Amino acid sequence: MITTNYIGQPVNRVDGRAKVTGQAKYAAEFNVVSGITYGFVVSSPVTKGKITAVNTRQALSQKGVLQVFTHENVSGLAWFDRSYKDQDAPKDGSPFRPFQNNEIQFSLQPIALVVAETYELARYAASLIHFEYEVDDQLVVGLEQNLDKARKPKSYKVPVTKPRGDANEAFEQSAIKHHGDYYHGSEHHNPMEMHATTVIYGDDDKLTIYDKTQGVQNSQSYVKKIFGLSDDQARVISPFVGGAFGSGLRPQYQLFMAVLASLELKRSVKVVLTRQQMFSFGHRPATLQKVIIGASADGKLQSIINKAYTETSQFEEYTENIVNWSGYLYHCENVDFDHQIVSQDVYTPLDMRAPGGVTGVYAIECAVDETAYKAGIDPLEFRMMNYAEKDLNDDLPFSSRELMQCYLQGAERFGWRKRNPEVRSMREGHNLIGWGVATGAWEAQQMPVRAKAKLSADGKLTVSTATSDIGTGTYTSMTQVAAETLGLPIEDVLFKLGDSAMPLAPLQGGSWTAASVGSAVKLVCEDIRSKLFSMARKVDNSPFANADTDDVIFDSGKIISKSNPQVYLTVSEIMHQSGVNVIEEDTTSLPNMLKQKQYSRYTHSAVFVEVKVDEDLGTVHVTRVVSAVAGGRIINPKTARSQVLGGVVWGISQALQEDTILDNNIGRFMNHDLAEYHIPVNADIKDIEVIFVEEHDDIVNPLGVKGLGEIGIVGVAAAISNAVYHATGKRVRDLPIQLNKLM
Amino acid sequence: MNRFTFASVTDISTAIAELDEHDTPKYIAGGTNLLDLMKVNVEKPDHLIDISNLAFNQLEELPDGGLRLGALITNAETAWNKQVKTRYPLLSKAILSGASAQLRNMATNGGNLLQRTRCYYFYDTATPCNKREPGSGCSAIKGYNRIHAILGASEDCIATHPSDMCVALAALDAVVNVTGRDGDRSIPFANFHRLPGDRPDLDNTLGAGEIITSVDLPPNNFAQHFEYLKVRDRASYAFALVSVAVALEMDGNIMTKARIALGGVAHKPWRNTEAENLLTNQVAVMENFKKVADAITKDALGYGDNSFKIELAKRAVIRALMQAAGLEVQS
Ligand SMILES: Cc1cc2nc3c(=O)[nH]c(=O)nc-3n(C[C@H](O)[C@H](O)[C@H](O)COP(=O)(O)OP(=O)(O)OC[C@H]3O[C@@H](n4cnc5c(N)ncnc54)[C@H](O)[C@@H]3O)c2cc1C
């Protein structure tokens, strides 16, 4: 029944114009009332200890300073941990509560909020508050320095895959043996937009809260529970998000503070974090993976062992799925995995684009590459030889898996055939040239989503659900799905999101939004379509009185007879003649769990990379990338390509540049600004080509969409590491690969 | 950021007079460094004197055939100026390797000389730092010091001067002209910035309240054989880990004059004239370059994270010399 073909078209972003003309408003830009006040957060200079005294007199004496909130004057809030747990909180532990007591648990912990009539005044007054501390210098920081404190967490976010076969024995028997320790340090999300919350105060403590978040309903339930508010006292709105990458999956402390101040002062309050403070909460955890691989002389994987160590805070047990990828990607009968955590005096880590996947795939994809070299087999060939025909971790068939096509099409486009297998065999002046490959994978998930649709007699459709658009193109792709399903011109469709009063939607994360929200949008539009069609059959002299849905198509705002395109009724005609002004539907789309759980469901990619390494100076440039992705149905190739490009750029960043440096003496991240926390600039990025491999999947969800939010970054760091080895003959097993590691 | 008052001045005597009426006044030009430092409470002036409207905004020919760069000309204007590009291409190249287009459009020549170190600890008031707070200690020596000095450092401070422009100016033997309460004076570039010693709070020899009015470039014959090589953690918009400015006068394959200045390795742009002289009247070949590279880094000292810079500096010196001498293509 799909005819207008918006799905699969490179439709321009429907919100593009608003964004480039500055009309799209972000959380800190809602200056909708006069008399708004400004909060400035004071961050702890101490990493661990106690506040023994606070003197706010000088700050409060400034004309225009309204209040200084600290642990000394904040009380009466929810007591139980569960009130502070949000949808993305680790299962075990106690979420951080600002101002709960005088204890300091991590560097840059927020210890005061100054509220004043202007931002500048609040910031200045913040510097006038005097704290005294009892400093505890028995710090636990640095993952590699504290491995002796590693332990199993109470529970895992994703359980560690059970051992299969006998990995140790199989390793002993293997002709080819490899072990390597793979490491990367902490990394921070650093979206362009700083975390911010604007609370507009209304009578009877009715708050309208503009928050930077990946889930308005997550933020809403968080403040409701803590401050004892009702749904309509805490409406959370977030129409645009200036990037988040996971940083908006948990409510950050500026939300708590803005709401607290607004309720206490009965004023509207805006709190915006500084770039430095963006380094004060969740981050991708430093991770060490000890990988052991055994293979037969002819290059068949016999044994894979991966023991991972990740950091977490002293108050929550954060884990992500790191080791299971080692058992998923290839066919290997003997595996053994373990994942332990080390509690440190840092903030709890937080999901960051492809959490766990990026890290886990990095290690296994480097280790497999090293094994391929030891076996004397082309690294791509090696991967294809060990191709998994089913998911051995869960013993399930794949819902679809066009990974082989990713390898083949990617290799073809890249020209892999021309690769000289010798390391250090290609050079251009001072530059050694290397080619590397890696596999990528990410889960294809679907979540329950409720959506509402309203078709009015003028043929205009509005669809809404409380999801978000963190830059992924959700507004656009969902508009396409709705227009397609109802056969409406795309201009007549308005998709709305980012308001907690809208129907229930999950956090935007996990790459499940297009699949989940898309399925709901499709379903609700199908309901409208059914209604519209039965109305069409009943209008006077209806040409469709005896028609079946299969006899018609919905196109350009009309229901048209398939057998005779001259016969049609417009949406407006149908509704006017039926005396109906609006058709409204409200539906929840649920994943078909029964069907889905019989299959393993993933997105895949193959990443091919060319690097040039200056032999003397050690500088690495990624000159060419081909990323071939099998992600099910592509709703919009343009926004999809952007997603993958962004992912690849971030992969380059992770491989070569990104690293939040923890000074182990003081437990503080030191490069906390964008001058010293390096991410690529334009000059670092050369050719990137994205290929979408055709893939059909009617199991993952009704749209056949797998999601592309994370897949683009997975595997890139490994492909680059592998290319660097091919260029130089040096294996660097800790990221980022900075020039000093190659000199 | 503290509260401050602000005055915009149009003549230099008013600018200097303004100083007397305030406790901690500061001049501001492009503001690209000062404002950042104020936002993190490292600089806390009670009064800002905007000098960007002073008349030192011209490029003038000097009688000796040199060029005078007004202190208030932007880095971008200087780098793209035709005279600078043809007569002092080393300077153009150095400036353009720094910061970003936006920053270079704001940043002034005077401000560039006076920009402060990028030492992480200097920027973070939660940590001890002798440069920011004399006597408090140096966090970098035992802390994270990837970007720190390997030459001329002291036990009180191992910070580097971050400028690219200044490395070229050092190689070109520029002269800094300043005006203060006591009148005008000219400071040879080598004496402008200082080593930290036990006073790391002092970056340079500028007197209190003195204004940089211009920088003079003496005439030279370096326009044919030069290189500014900047090695850093990303391709653009990052400070140098090590940078090398090389200027050669050549007669055939003989170097009649050689200047080498290094950035990212010391508290000031690093010159070692004794080492440079090893090249005078020598043939431009790798062996000779290696000797100089060794001589320059002879006393270099690493502090852990930055120890790689010693070898990097050597290799960068050799590469830059090879390229300047035309033995290898310029990067
Ligand atoms: C993110 C970032 C990246 C950068 N990267 C680089 C880089 O790669 N390479 C590089 O070289 N630089 C780099 N810079 C630094 C930049 O070049 C300097 O900030 C700039 O040159 C300072 O000039 P300004 O006019 O803005 O100085 P201001 O910030 O206005 O002033 C700096 C200081 O100089 C004083 N001052 C200014 N003019 C005079 C004068 N005429 N007489 C006396 N005192 C004066 C001020 O009082 C102040 O103390 C970077 C800066 C940033 C923010």
Ligand code: SF4
């Ligand atoms: S190196 Fe210098 S600037 Fe850095 S912390 Fe030490 S004293 Fe301060």
